Structure formats: C-alpha cells, structure tokens
Amino acid sequence: MFSKIKKMGMDFATSPQAMSMMSNPNVQKALMKALQLPSDVRNAVQARAKAVAEYTDIATRNDVQTFAKTVRELERELNRVKRELEAEKAKAAQRAAAAAPSTGPAMPAAEAAPVADAAPPSDAPKKTKIVTKKKTEAS
Numbered sequence: 001m002f003s004k005i006k007k008m009g010m011d012f013a014t015s016p017q018a019m020s021m022m023s024n025p026n027v028q029k030a031l032m033k034a035l036q037l038p039s040d041v042r043n044a045v046q047a048r049a050k051a052v053a054e055y056t057d058i059a060t061r062n063d064v065q066t067f068a069k070t071v072r073e074l075e076r077e078l079n080r081v082k083r084e085l086e087a088e089k090a091k092a093a094q095r096a097a098a099a100a101p102s103t104g105p106a107m108p109a110a111e112a113a114p115v116a117d118a119a120p121p122s123d124a125p126k127k128t129k130i131v132t133k134k135k136t137e138a139s
Helices: 002-013 016-022 025-056 061-099
Strands: none
Touching: 016 025
16 A cells, blocks of 8 residues: 555656646745644744743753753762772771781771771860960061
8 A cells, every 4th residue: 555655656756747846936935844844843842841841840851851960970979989988998997907016816907996086085175275476566
C-alpha cells in the first residue's frame, strides 16, 4: 500500500504540471510555511507552558535540568573533599605512627589518636592580656 502511494507521489512530482506549480512563488511560500509549522507550534506551546509555570510557580524543564546539574557538581565536590580528608587522615596516622615510641607492636593507623586532639581543653577560663602601645607626643 505504501509503495503504491509512494509511486503515485513520485509520478506526480515528476509531471510537468507539478513542475510548473512548484515554480510559482506563492506555492513555494506556502510549502515553506507548512514545513515551519511544527516548529512554530512547538515554540508557541513551550512559551505558553513557560508562562503558566512562572505564574503558578511550577518548576520548568529548564529549572529541573539546572537543579540536576548543580546536584551533580556538588556531588563531585563532596567526593573530592572526602578523598582529600581521607588522604589527610592517612598522613596524620603515618605521622603519629612515626612519632610513637617503638616499644612494642605498632598501633594500627585506624586506632591512632588524631593530631588535632593533642592538647586537652582546660577547665580554667583563659585570660587574655591586651597590650597597647602608648603614643608619645613630641612637643
């Protein structure tokens, strides 16, 4: 069935009547408008949908894509920071193991005390002395 319709269309397209009709500028304009119609309709529908979405405060496809991109970037950044933290922990464990006395079996890196907790907090409030310089006036 399709091949029969295709053959009829080809016969018409190659006929002299079709050739003279296609050379008419009005027919060419109409054909161009017919070819542009689907994209024009799509653009109009998207514009209306965007206006409705903005009016009703609904997320648009563009908003969701932007949000997804931001989430992916934040996930990559979080993974990078986690890797850096693990590397710093490993370095701190190696420094602690190297600084520990070798009087027995070495402590595993996971059980090593963190370097940041080296000094326990004092219960007494800290006193801060403020030193100011006095200016002398030359008379």
